[in-house]
Amino acid sequence: xxxxxxxxxxxxxxxxxxxxxxxxxxxxxxxxxxxxxxxxxxxxxxxxxxxxxxxxxxxxxxxxxxxxxxxxxxxxxxxxxxxxxxxxxxxxxxxxxxxxxxxxxxxxxxxxxxxxxxxxxxxxxxxxxxxxxxxxxxxxxxxxxxxxxxxxxxxxxxxxxxxxxxxxxxxxxxxxxxxxxxxxxxxxxxxxxxxxxxxxxxxxxxxxxxxxxxxxxxxxxxxxxxxxxxxxxxxxxxxxxxxxxxxxxxxxxxxxxxxxxxxxxxxxxxxxxxxxxxxxxxxxxxxxxxxxxxxxxxxxxxxxxxxxxxxxxxxxxxxxxxxxxxxxxxxxxxxxxxxxxxxxxxxxxxxxxxxxxxxxxxxxxxxxxxxxxxxxxxxxxxxxxxxxxxxxxxxxxxxxxxxxxxxxxxxxxxxxxx
Amino acid sequence: xxxxxxxxxxxxxxxxxxxxxxxxxxxxxxxxxxxxxxxxxxxxxxxxxxxxxxxxxxxxxxxxxxxxxxxxxxxxxxxxxxxxxxxxxxxxxxxxxxxxxxxxxxxxxxxxxxxxxxxxxxxxxxxxxxxxxxxxxxxxxxxxxxxxxxxxxxxxxxxxxxxxxxxxxxxxxxxxxxxxxxxxxxxxxxxxxxxxxxxxxxxxxxxxxxxxxxxxxxxxxxxxxxxxxxxxxxxxxxxxxxxxxxxxxxxxxxxxxxxxxxxxxxxxxxxxxxxxxxxxxxxxxxxxxxxxxxxxxxxxxxxxxxxxxxxxxxxxxxxxxxxxxxxxxxxxxxxxxxxxxxxxxxxxxxxxxxxxxxxxxxxxxxxxxxxxxxxxxxxxxxxxxxxxxxxxxxxxxxxxxxxxxxxxxxxxxxxxxx
Numbered sequence: 081x082x083x084x085x086x087x088x089x090x091x092x093x094x095x096x097x098x099x100x101x102x103x104x105x106x107x108x109x110x111x112x113x114x115x116x117x118x119x120x121x122x123x124x125x126x127x128x129x130x131x132x133x134x135x136x137x138x139x140x141x142x143x144x145x146x147x148x149x150x151x152x153x154x155x156x157x158x159x160x161x162x163x164x165x166x167x168x169x170x171x172x173x174x175x176x177x178x179x180x181x182x183x184x185x186x187x188x189x190x191x192x193x194x195x196x197x198x199x200x201x202x203x204x205x206x207x208x209x210x211x212x213x214x215x216x217x218x219x220x221x222x223x224x225x226x227x228x229x230x231x232x233x234x235x236x237x238x239x240x241x242x243x244x245x246x247x248x249x250x251x252x253x254x255x256x257x258x259x260x261x262x263x264x265x266x267x268x269x270x271x272x273x274x275x276x277x278x279x280x281x282x283x284x285x286x287x288x289x290x291x292x293x294x295x296x297x298x299x300x301x302x303x304x305x306x307x308x309x310x311x312x313x314x315x316x317x318x319x320x321x322x323x324x325x326x327x328x329x330x331x332x333x334x335x336x337x338x339x340x341x342x343x344x345x346x347x348x349x350x351x352x353x354x355x356x357x358x359x360x361x362x363x364x365x366x367x368x369x370x371x372x373x374x375x376x377x378x379x380x381x382x383x384x385x386x387x388x389x390x391x392x393x394x395x396x397x398x399x400x401x402x403x404x405x406x407x408x409x410x411x412x413x414x415x416x417x418x419x420x421x422x423x424x425x426x427x428x429x430x431x432x433x434x435x436x437x438x439x440x441x442x443x444x445x446x447x448x449x450x451x452x453x454x455x456x457x458x459x460x461x462x463x464x465x466x467x468x469x470x471x472x473x474x475x476x477x478x479x480x481x482x483x484x485x486x487x488x489x490x491x492x493x494x495x496x497x498x
Numbered sequence: 499x500x501x502x503x504x505x506x507x508x509x510x511x512x513x514x515x516x517x518x519x520x521x522x523x524x525x526x527x528x529x530x531x532x533x534x535x536x537x538x539x540x541x542x543x544x545x546x547x548x549x550x551x552x553x554x555x556x557x558x559x560x561x562x563x564x565x566x567x568x569x570x571x572x573x574x575x576x577x578x579x580x581x582x583x584x585x586x587x588x589x590x591x592x593x594x595x596x597x598x599x600x601x602x603x604x605x606x607x608x609x610x611x612x613x614x615x616x617x618x619x620x621x622x623x624x625x626x627x628x629x630x631x632x633x634x635x636x637x638x639x640x641x642x643x644x645x646x647x648x649x650x651x652x653x654x655x656x657x658x659x660x661x662x663x664x665x666x667x668x669x670x671x672x673x674x675x676x677x678x679x680x681x682x683x684x685x686x687x688x689x690x691x692x693x694x695x696x697x698x699x700x701x702x703x704x705x706x707x708x709x710x711x712x713x714x715x716x717x718x719x720x721x722x723x724x725x726x727x728x729x730x731x732x733x734x735x736x737x738x739x740x741x742x743x744x745x746x747x748x749x750x751x752x753x754x755x756x757x758x759x760x761x762x763x764x765x766x767x768x769x770x771x772x773x774x775x776x777x778x779x780x781x782x783x784x785x786x787x788x789x790x791x792x793x794x795x796x797x798x799x800x801x802x803x804x805x806x807x808x809x810x811x812x813x814x815x816x817x818x819x820x821x822x823x824x825x826x827x828x829x830x831x832x833x834x835x836x837x838x839x840x841x842x843x844x845x846x847x848x849x850x851x852x853x854x855x856x857x858x859x860x861x862x863x864x865x866x867x868x869x870x871x872x873x874x875x876x877x878x879x880x881x882x883x884x885x886x887x888x889x890x891x892x893x894x895x896x897x898x899x900x901x902x903x904x905x906x907x908x909x910x911x912x913x914x915x916x
Contacts, residue, residue: 099833103857176856182878188867190877195859197889276713280889295694296717301890322912329914415517424908437907438594439521441613449606449910458915459608459906460600471615471698471903472719473891485889488877489855490842492867494740496747497876 083263087271090226090259091278094199097254098224102196106173108252109220113169115247117162120212123243128153130239131208138232150206151233161209164463168216171462174480175222178489188495192486196222198280200483201272203228203294205286208236214283215244215258217465221483224257226279228272230286231264238262273298285466303474305466307393308338308421310451313410313436314358315427316349322448323350323426324358330424330451332365336395338467339422339444339454343390343400345410351378351403359401367397374403390417407432411439418442420469422454443469443476501681505689508644508677509696512617515672516642520614524591526670527638531587533665535580538630541661546571548657549626556650568624569651579627582881586634589880592898593640596907606913610904614640616698618901619690621646621712623704626654632701633662633676635883639901642675644697646690648704649682656680691716703884721892723884725811726756726839728869731828731854732776733845734767740866741768741844742776748842748869750783754813756885757840757862757872761808761818763828769796769821777819785815792821808835825850829857836860838887840872861887861894 081089120127131153138148153161174194181191200223202214211227218225229237241260248255261268273282276299284294285305295302312330314323330341346355351374359369359379369375370385382401389400390413404410407425414423424446425436433447444454454477456464461479468474474482499507538545549571556566571579592612599609618641620632629645636643647655659678666673679686691700694717702712703723713720730748732741748759764773769792777787777797787793788807789800800819807818808831822828825843832841842864843854851865862872872895874882879897886892892900 102859184876184878188871193855198859299714301719301888303890319912325914326912329916333915433909437611437909441520441616441905444906444908446908447910449908449913450915452915453606453908453910453913454906458602459908460602470719472721475903476906485893487859488862488872488894490862490864490867490871490877491851491855492865492871494737494744495867495871496743497751497868497870497873498747 083265083267084271086263087261087268088275090261091199091272091275093256094224094226094259095278097256098196098198100254101219101224101257102175102222104222104253109173109222110169111251112219112247112253113165113216115251116212116216116244117165119243119247120162120165120240124158127236127239127243130235133235134208134233143232147206147232151208151236153208153236157209161212164213165216168220168463171220171480173220174484179486186495187493189491191489193489194481194484194486197483197485199224199226199278201226201228201279201282201300203269203272203282203284203286203290205230205290206233208233208240210285211237211240211260212244214465217463217480217483219253219257221480223483226259226261226272228261228269234264269294270297273300276300283466301472302470303468303472303478304470305338306469307419308340308467308469309342309391309393309417309419310339310422310454311343311345311414311418312341312424312426312451313345313404313407314347314350314354315407315425315429315432316347317428317432318347318350318354318426319428320354320357323354324361326424326426326448326450327358328361328365331362331367331399333450333452335397338393339451340395341399341451342392342394343402343417345413346401346403347407347410348374348403348405351375355379355401355403362399367399369399369401371401372403375401393419407436411436414440414442420471421467422446422451424449424451443467501683501685502689504681505679505686506693508679509617509690509693511674512642512644512677513696515674516614516616518672519637519642519675520593520640522640522671527591527640528587529669530637530665530671531583531634533669534630534634534662535583537661537665538580538583538658541657542576545654545657545661548653551653552626552651561650565624565650569626569654571626571654575627579630582631583634586638586881589638589898591638592902597904604913605911607909609907611907612899612902612904615901615903617642617644617696619644619646619697619700619718621687621690621700621702621704621708623648623708624651626651626658628703629655629658629678630662632883635881635898635901637671637675639898641901644677644679644690646679646687652680652682687712688715691718694718701884719890720888721886721890721896722888723756724887725837726758726885726887727760727809727811727835727837728757728840728872729761729763729828729832729836730759730842730844730869731763731822731825732765732768732772733825733843733847733850734765735846735850736765736768736772736844737846738772738775741772742779744842744844744866744868745776746779746783749780749785749817751868751870753815756811757869758813759817759869760810760812761820761835763831764819764821765825765828766821766823769793773797773819773821780817785817787817787819789819790821793819811837825854829854832858832860838889839885840864840869842867842869861885
């Protein structure tokens, strides 16, 4: 069987499984989730052995430390993964409810029923826990999932998938609803991206190279989880203490996350008052400041920023800082350099708060809070499969509901259009 | 300027215009819609002259009659187009409202605000009235629109767009929010499909060749309006009169529409009772019947159907008919041959009605009503830009709301994640 045939066969079986899966209720899906948690716990040693194999091969190849960290199923990650399965089982089933039901003048009842998307293709990089997290959410929403993780995690992913599929057989879920592409050849991705009859959605998670490659080659709809160049704008009326604590939380809580602060915009009126103490606090925590001319004049430890700094998702102890004349200039900067992820204004002016919320059309826009709230759990979605920066279907943190769609359901007693 | 630069310049200007447009309220957008109606009425003669030029060139090229009909701005189409502008002005503004607002335990208020998608690229074929209909809906939803109609309609489209842009200047709408690609070279489409920084959504409307070409080449999300192979299933318990009138309405009301009936599935128990009278009524109205073996045995005027008939969107006085053993077989047929458009069951069994509604995941699923209700106006959306057969973002008839997306809005008083 050629690689193309192999991928086509996985995709066709996933499609058939999705028809059966869509008809199952919460009971079967939740039983599967709990069974997966139990099976993984029982097979933990064996799975960690496979993970060690991946790590060993990666070390031999001289892979860098951060990638090794992502690849390793540490105790913390393992426990989160198991807890995640049990948490998702507790969430309400997103499928089957009828919304927006209304009676038309001719007596026809029209509503919209939430249904699974069908088959979801996940394309991701080194973290093997994504295999379990993504499968849990896709299946709970009634979708088959085809998982294509990084080649460096192949042994871990196959070991995890073996348990997920075995749990399916035990709980009446079609096992082909969960599959891991068993080949590491990158061409497998290209074949996947052409299976538009059998796959309804592709979700790429990873670096910009992966996302570009997927977007450019896919004949299937893609929801990208792209970079987050997130901004905070300190307005003229900002409370100094609040501004400082929000900036610190947004930048320092976690560096290597897409909802972390990357560029700080400061209203000219506060450049001499609020800004220095904010920058000093960050600088003392080891954050390098790259500023425009005004910033460098006021804060001696800043280095000059270039256009590259405005465009950069650092994910590191670096912060770009710019002084702007007013909110219009801040919004113009965000439109020019932002990535539609998360932007926050710190202000005591209700008028400016409302204007900022209306005028900035990034996927998450906030007033007087940390950028770190741009997260499915924190926003109350119950779960998160990622953060979409493309506007179609899901914009911002994606939960279970975003893994479904709605069909129109019509109930009549003989209505004709005539 | 090369063709690519020309398209890039249109797309960049549309993006800039969309930022301004997104901040305008219903008042400006509705004023523009009404002004367009007035201007088009005032310039009617001139526009029809340009339409006559297109028709003349098409006749010289020996273009077929149905295409000439689609190309012609007949009096009926003209009046619908003008009335459409005024109707859209009366619809509520889909933009700006906050939905799903809730207070999180930490006091952070989280909601979702409806916002425009940004820039929409419409790629369509010969009907010049689509230029006006699509622009009206896109602008009302706060989006810039780039219109790429068929080359055979170029003079009509440019004449119409001239008035739409002039009306923009008069009512404070950025004129670059509406543009017609002024070149007929098909390569213009390929360049459009690469403008992923500036265009947020591509909507192709037309034959399957156009849709395939767009889907295969686009780096921008696409919502396809693909063929409708619509089914009616006459269940064992169906009321004979209701079945006959629903089938007749679904097939005969209008043939060349995507929500028309193409395949009739008949429960074996009714093949000898309900079916003959239904088929006779259609046959007498000039519909050719293509049936499976049982159908041909029972209804002498039927011709044998092949697999091609099950897959075909006839849009013509032809009907494929199959006798099935039960509802499971009907659903299996729909899954195998349907196009996720519209399927209807005629039944007196509430149990089967509910099972059909749940199990068939086409974009519109109905009980005891005509397939012709699968239409944005009839379902109460107020307007329709098309019928999506792809599951992402919009599934089924698309109205104004489907031309928008939602961002998360967070209102706090200093909340940190910590």
